Amino acid sequence: MLLHIPGVFSKDEVATLRSRLDAGPWADGNATSGHQSATAKVNRQLPEDSAEAREVSALVVQALNANPMFVSAALPHTIFPPLFNAYEGGEHFGTHVDNAIRQRGHMRIRSDLSATLFLAEPETYDGGELIVEEMYGPQPVKLPAGDLVLYPSRSLHRVTPVTRGRRVASFFWIQSLVRDDADRETLFRLDVAIQRVNAEKGPKDPAVLELTAVYHNLLRRWTEV
Template sequence: MLLHIPEVLSKAEVQTLRKALDEAGWVSGLATAGPQAAQAKDNEQLSPDSPAFAALSERVSAALQRHPLFVSAVLPRHVLPPMFNRYQGGGQYGNHIDNALQTDRRSGQVVRTDVSTTVFLSEPDEYEGGELIVEDSYGTHEVKLAAGDAIVYPSTSLHRVEPVRSGARVASFLWTQSLVRDAWRRAMLFELDMTIVKLRGRIGDNAEVTALTGHYHKLLQQWAE
């Protein structure tokens, strides 16, 4: 499931992050690329060893985890620390699939990457190119969102970042291990949850809405790990 999550960060929060990122300094993205990724990756990143990294990463993580759409769609069990990248001057990242397992640098825990997330920190008119292209069973999707908005999608999806022809594309990116491993089951739970929310808003908590809520939690109980 590919889902647009609006207003994860306010415009003021985005500007604060952008200023701090530029002051902290950027390094080559190849520092965190494996041998295969290095052939396709041309960007800059904030080094996880930067003194500014932990606080900036926590701001993004906290914003996502208090957003109801992110929680409902992703059902996070373990959110890896968000990282930051910048593409400019033709920078791009060719077709790739994210690693199935990542190590949480805070705890050393190995985490399964079920869901990938990108939080855009540049407005679309600040750069040309730089679209996130995600391919799934429904086709090819082009994503270029407002600053502060996020996109979530299964980490098994083939995806790329198109070359940035002018300006700079700044974003935060991260991976999450979900309580529900299977993407189709997560999608079904999300659709059921959104239906319940709409019904509650329209008719309140009657017997039928309460029953649907019960079915949601029974399914979550069956599928959660």
């Protein structure tokens, strides 16, 4: 499931994050690449151990954990510390699939989901679309600053060349409590349905109670901890 999550950060919050990130020591993006990615990746990246990256990364994780849509869709077990990249002057990232395991220090996670948080307004740069290959064909994604896209890490994807302006984003991976993509999508759609019925009929309505019981029984069955 490819999911657009709007408003992880407000416009003012994005401006504050960008002022911090833009002052950082940007370097060659291949510093964190695997072998396959290194042959396709041409961009800039903020070193993960820089003060700017650590500070903004913590703010991103805090915002994600407070976002009900993200939590419902991802069911996060562990969020890999967010990284930051930038594309300009024709830079791009060719077709690739993310590594199944991501490691940083003592942290090691299974990458079930990948995420891109856009930190530049789409009208400020040309190109830079994230193209995610799905069952129904390639899906282009270019979102407003502060919005996030979530998609399975097994998906082939690429970033098209940026021919004008500068595309800045945060990217990271999530190990979910529910490994299977289809099971996770079922739970998300069920949660959305519960919230809709709850808004219409109230939390004590029998339909809400029954759907909630189904949700939690499925969650118990499919959760990996």
